[in-house]
Amino acid sequence: MAKQFYQNYTPLKQLVILVIFGLLFSCGKKDPGAEAYGAPKPEVDFFQAQSISGEVEKKYPGIIEGTVNVDIKAQVSGYLEAIYVKEGDYVSKGQSLFKIKGDVFAEQVNNSRASYKSALANLANAKLEVEKIKPLVEGNVYSDMQLKTAQANYEAAQAQVAQAKAALGSSQINADFSLIKAPVSGYISRIPNRVGNLVTPSDAVPLTVLSEINTVFVYFSLSEADYLSFIKDTKSKKTVSLIMADDSVYELKGNLEIASGNIDRTTGTIALKAVFPNPKKILRSGGSARIVLNNSLSDVISVPMASVKDIQDKFFVFVLKEGNKVAMVPIEIGGSAGENYFVKSGLKQGDKIALNSIDVLNDSMEVVPKEPSKAISKN
DSSP states (O other): OHHHHHHTSOHHHHHHHHHHHHHHHHHHSOOTTGGGGSOOOOEEEEEEOOEEEEEEEEEEEEEEEEEEEEEEOOSSOEEEEEEOOOTTOEEOTTOEEEEEOOHHHHHHHHHHHHHHHHHHHHHHHHHHHHHHHHHHHHTTSSOHHHHHHHHHHHHHHHHHHHHHHHHHHHHHHHHHHTEEEOSSOEEEOOOOOOTTOEEOTTOSSOSEEEEEEEEEEEEEEEEHHHHHHHHHOSSSOSEEEEEOTTSOBOSSOEEEEESOSSOBTTTTEEEEEEEEEOTTOOSOTTOEEEEEEEEEEEEEEEEEGGGOEEETTEEEEEEEOGGGBEEEEEEEEEEEETTEEEEEESOOTTOEEEOSOTTTOOTTOBOEEEOOSSOOOOO
């Protein structure tokens, strides 16, 4: 009967009926290969978290200074007549550095010396006057008052001699100041002035800076919390490392010292200094460096940095849960060492943490868990 029903329609109507029947048939059946078109579950390596003891490595920016940094400044005014050293030279204590034109100072010395000689002559005359009047007073030729006047003149002459001697000494000192010598041994810094420049004691910029760098100080600051943590850590060594400006590690260790007894209220930090030997003169005053401090930790979870996801300065890891699903767990990082983070909170011993594919993972995603192909470093 169905065949007869079908034959009663025109060819066009027959085609429409066939399409309708085909659609109805496809809706009633599930395509066995449809599931094959869905995204496959990602294969993810997981490692088991364990509590360990380790050392946190923290870096702090610092400024290098020589053990002695002396600003060389003029102590008298005058024109620069000679420069005996070059920038970067090493000089010894007492070595001549600069010469200020000293004609005026030489004349001051001559004038002061002449005044001193005149005062000595006046003193001699006053003394003779006293010696002359004394016997005459005894013979009642001169009065006692005349003797006292002569003695007063003698004392005044003595004071004038002392004053003239002091003036001579002062002029000689000024003359000596015209030749500027190195107060300590060290390296010469930049020399901004040239021969012929007028220099004065009030100049803001020194003639040069002299630095002794056989040993250097590296000054840096710690927050109050970091300072207390470091001081309380009896296991940590008080020797420190230094990373130079080219990111290379300085070959010698330094000793840590407190540079300030108080915490700065405005910054909440305390100043420290690390003392480094500098036999090869690699470290120079005014340079920058980073101090590396190590602080011991116990019962912390170590995770590779590659397994940690950073979202707006917050850190997360993916932990395997029931049904092979992952959960995105926030963690608090207490420090780092090498390529690992030390986790202060958020994880517990035994948690299985995703080691790779963290960029494609989402919270509650089902995965295919695998064991890592190689052991995870713990430090």
